[in-house]
Amino acid sequence: MEKFTIHTGTALPLRRSNVDTDQIIPAEYLKRVTRSGFEDGLFVAWRKDPEFVLNQPQYKSASILVAGADFGTGSSREHAVWALQNYGFSAVLSSRFADIFRGNSLKGGLLTVILPESEIEKIWEQIEKNPKTKISVDLVAREVRYEEKILPFEIDDYTRWRLMEGLDDIGLTLQHGDKVTDFERKRATFMPVTLTK
Amino acid sequence: MGKTLADKVWEDHVVHRAVGEPDLIYIDLHLIHEVTSPQAFDGLRLAGRKVRRPDLTIATEDHNTPTIDIDKPIADPVSKIQVDTLRKNAKDFGIRIHSLGDVEQGIVHVVGPQLGLTQPGMTVVCGDSHTSTHGAFGGLAFGIGTSEVEHVLATQTLPLTKPKMMAVNVEGVLPAGVTSKDIILALIAKIGTGGGQGFIIEYRGSAIRELSMEARMTICNMSIEAGARAGLIAPDETTFNYLKGRDHAPKGADWDAAVAYWKTLKSDADAKFDVQVDLPADSLAPFVTWGTNPGQGVALNDVVPNPADIKDEAARGSAERALVYMDLKAGTPMKQIKVDTVFLGSCTNGRIEDLRSAAQVLKGSKVSQGVRMLVVPGSARVRLEAEAEGLHEIFLAAGAEWRQAGCSMCLGMNPDQLKPGERSASTSNRNFEGRQGKGGRTHLVSPLVAAATAIRGTLSAPSDL
Numbered sequence: 152m153e154k155f156t157i158h159t160g161t162a163l164p165l166r167r168s169n170v171d172t173d174q175i176i177p178a179e180y181l182k183r184v185t186r187s188g189f190e191d192g193l194f195v196a197w198r199k200d201p202e203f204v205l206n207q208p209q210y211k212s213a214s215i216l217v218a219g220a221d222f223g224t225g226s227s228r229e230h231a232v233w234a235l236q237n238y239g240f241s242a243v244l245s246s247r248f249a250d251i252f253r254g255n256s257l258k259g260g261l262l263t264v265i266l267p268e269s270e271i272e273k274i275w276e277q278i279e280k281n282p283k284t285k286i287s288v289d290l291v292a293r294e295v296r297y298e299e300k301i302l303p304f305e306i307d308d309y310t311r312w313r314l315m316e317g318l319d320d321i322g323l324t325l326q327h328g329d330k331v332t333d334f335e336r337k338r339a340t341f342m343p344v345t346l347t348k
Numbered sequence: 349m350g351k352t353l354a355d356k357v358w359e360d361h362v363v364h365r366a367v368g369e370p371d372l373i374y375i376d377l378h379l380i381h382e383v384t385s386p387q388a389f390d391g392l393r394l395a396g397r398k399v400r401r402p403d404l405t406i407a408t409e410d411h412n413t414p415t416i417d418i419d420k421p422i423a424d425p426v427s428k429i430q431v432d433t434l435r436k437n438a439k440d441f442g443i444r445i446h447s448l449g450d451v452e453q454g455i456v457h458v459v460g461p462q463l464g465l466t467q468p469g470m471t472v473v474c475g476d477s478h479t480s481t482h483g484a485f486g487g488l489a490f491g492i493g494t495s496e497v498e499h500v501l502a503t504q505t506l507p508l509t510k511p512k513m514m515a516v517n518v519e520g521v522l523p524a525g526v527t528s529k530d531i532i533l534a535l536i537a538k539i540g541t542g543g544g545q546g547f548i549i550e551y552r553g554s555a556i557r558e559l560s561m562e563a564r565m566t567i568c569n570m571s572i573e574a575g576a577r578a579g580l581i582a583p584d585e586t587t588f589n590y591l592k593g594r595d596h597a598p599k600g601a602d603w604d605a606a607v608a609y610w611k612t613l614k615s616d617a618d619a620k621f622d623v624q625v626d627l628p629a630d631s632l633a634p635f636v637t638w639g640t641n642p643g644q645g646v647a648l649n650d651v652v653p654n655p656a657d658i659k660d661e662a663a664r665g666s667a668e669r670a671l672v673y674m675d676l677k678a679g680t681p682m683k684q685i686k687v688d689t690v691f692l693g694s695c696t697n698g699r700i701e702d703l704r705s706a707a708q709v710l711k712g713s714k715v716s717q718g719v720r721m722l723v724v725p726g727s728a729r730v731r732l733e734a735e736a737e738g739l740h741e742i743f744l745a746a747g748a749e750w751r752q753a754g755c756s757m758c759l760g761m762n763p764d765q766l767k768p769g770e771r772s773a774s775t776s777n778r779n780f781e782g783r784q785g786k787g788g789r790t791h792l793v794s795p796l797v798a799a800a801t802a803i804r805g806t807l808s809a810p811s812d813l
């Protein structure tokens with residue numbers, strides 16, 4: 152995973168709440184067995200509308216998505232994270248994310264930042280007024296910055312450290328291999344197994 | 349201070365704990381299907397890793413699989429590649445798989461419980477959000493993403509931060525015709541699709557205790573639709589009776605030891621929940637959704653709500669958009685809404701009891717002219733059971749289609765889809781835009797309402813017949 156420290160770019164206003172993962176990427180795109188190429192499925196139903204914000208030229212190069220509350224509800228498909236990343240987004244700002252989506256995004260290096268709804272509204276207004284506004288998402292300082300604004304956000308130390316170091320979770324867990332083996336030795340014998348003993 | 353049931357199961361599975369880090373939790377059962385696993389196996393191969401516990405892992409094919417002509421090769425080449433990839437991965441990594449045509453094949457959340465693999469006190473994960481279903485047995489069951497699937501395959505553990513606890517109390521007696529599907533739809537309408545965010549929900553109260561195991565699974569299944577990380581119900585005699593004698597249930601002395609442990613699995617009387625929600629059973633009625641998220645629901649006797657009455661701005665906007673998408677007018681009685689398709693199936697309501705209750709309503713009646721009804725058993729075994737009871741004859745005589753097992757029109761990844769503009773009454777769990785097919789419109793309902801709707805052609809309860 153690539154290290155994430157500070158990302159600076161322009162942003163795209165997605166003025167919708169409750170954006171579910173079926174809208175981010177519909178099921179028909181989930182048949183692939185690779186991790187790349189999901190960008191054409193991103194918001195595909197909405198993109199048919201030429202007015203949809205993703206189709207507006209002034210937001211073509213945006214790398215930060217600013218979305219309404221409850222972003223990423225529904226299915227656990229990590230393809231939603233890949234689709235956003237494949238399209239070119241590095242961070243998503245919203246006042247609330249669905250749990251599984253947030254977990255998936257932080258595992259995959261897409262930074263999901265929670266800001267108060269009122270601040271999301273102000274960012275929308277700013278980037279609608281001036282789509283060229285540069286926004287910095289600073290994981291090191293735990294801040295979002297644009298113009299004169301400095302907006303602190305919370306993220307737990309562990310996740311922040313893992314993202315900043317670009318560390319792979321599996322590698323970290325394997326360091327506790329002995330503890331896992333110990334735990335397995337003590338598991339109750341009545342627990343089921345899928346293969347015949 | 350006392351502990352909640354979820355606390356107890358959590359504590360029993362902590363492998364490693366350190367300040368400032370998520371807990372490392374041991375996973376007792378890992379269920380796999382074709383859609384969310386290929387990239388995980390790829391990751392293992394790239395890193396030269398093995399599956400740590402193939403004996404705690406099981407795979408089945410469900411999301412992509414056709415429900416007709418299952419003896420022929422899968423027609424959609426992309427679906428076929430995905431299913432073939434799962435078969436190859438299972439073979440390469442020594443994982444048990446139930447493929448299309450196998451008697452144990454079916455929707456992953458129907459297969460685990462029916463084999464007796466899902467038991468009280470266990471941690472269960474699957475790369476599918478409706479894994480919450482398995483919490484009905486009194487364990488912790490989480491839906492996970494593909495990176496986590498890879499993590500569990502490699503380590504049999506997951507780093508997790510403990511969610512907060514919510515108690516949903518359903519006390520009293522359910523009115524006739526009200527099912528567990530109505531309980532969960534009413535709950536989601538009450539607390540919203542984000543209401544459970546960051547929580548594990550424990551469903552409690554006399555109405556929950558009265559529910560059968562399968563009805564409990566329906567409730568826990570849709571916990572995710574309330575935004576919750578998981579849902580669970582304390583195990584009791586209903587749970588033990590369901591498990592006894594199943595393929596993978598403990599036997600002999602193991603059974604006694606297991607039951608003794610399972611009996612300890614309940615929230616202490618003084619356990620503290622972060623949030624309590626009361627949903628009195630006698631206030632409930634058959635419920636149905638009108639919008640494009642599962643929280644947009646009303647009682648079947650009610651009317652399509654007017655967005656202007658919704659105070660919250662975001663909710664109002666989403667209701668306005670939903671009515672346009674659903675082509676509905678505020679104030680229309682729900683019971684006047686005509687459907688084109690009725691879908692009975694899915695991991696929410698595709699079990700034998702669901703088929704039985706729908707068949708009872710349909711018996712001796714016909715599906716309304718111009719309505720297509722699809723009956724898709726949750727697993728091949730459910731299908732066999734239904735056939736042994738003659739349920740398929742009732743469905744066929746009514747003019748419904750009797751299909752093979754799988755996810756089918758729940759998400760329309762296989763050819764079972766709504767056409768643009770078509771409207772369905774569906775026993776599944778999601779009414780998102782396009783969920784059942786591009787441009788399709790979904791009303792979520794219970795199996796009883798599905799059957800009555802099929803007969804009348806408009807959203808209906810059996811009491812309307």
Ligand code: SF4
Binds near residue numbers: 410455695
């Ligand atoms: S039946 Fe529907 S919700 Fe359940 S696992 Fe299949 S696709 Fe997911």
